[in-house]
Amino acid sequence: MxxxxxxxxxxxxxxxxxxxxxxxxxxxxxxxxxxxxxxxxxxxxxxxxxxxxxxNSDSIEDKIHINIVNENSQQQSNNNYVQAGKVVNKTVYIILAVFLGGLGAHKFYAGKTGSGIMYLIFCWTWIPSVLAIISAISAAFKKSDGNGNIIV
Structure with a gap:
């Protein structure tokens, strides 16, 4: 050659x-x-x-496609609207918000430690429980990706 x-x-x-x-x-x-x-x-x-x-059109260089996704933080674009946040499993997030939301479990799961601590401090007022139910309803209406994940 x-x-x-x-x-x-x-x-x-x-x-x-x-x-x-x-x-x-x-x-x-x-x-x-x-x-x-x-x-x-x-x-x-x-x-x-x-x-x-x-x-050769079947060469290995033509077949390699690499997609890299950062699991910790991701952005989705929808008609010039960019949403940034943490990627979490939709089902797990909703279950945590409904059953342990008053203690901030869903916030800790989403990596929002500061909010989780605030929920723990004020859990005796029942306000975090109400906010957690609102978060669960909001997450339920978000469209999930192919893996069942949403961005919060």
Missing amino acids: AKVIKLDLEEVVISNGEAGIVRIPYEELDFKPELHDEVELYQDGDNLIVTKCKK
């Missing part, structure tokens, strides 16, 4: 690992060479035949 290493004004410079360097005029090629093209060289008597290797 040889490779195009240089494009001069009148000729193409091709490097063949074992044979060294070959210079071929553009007129003798049946394709438009580009830098780093892989080509095959064939000797036909005094003539040198150069063919461009077809790129």
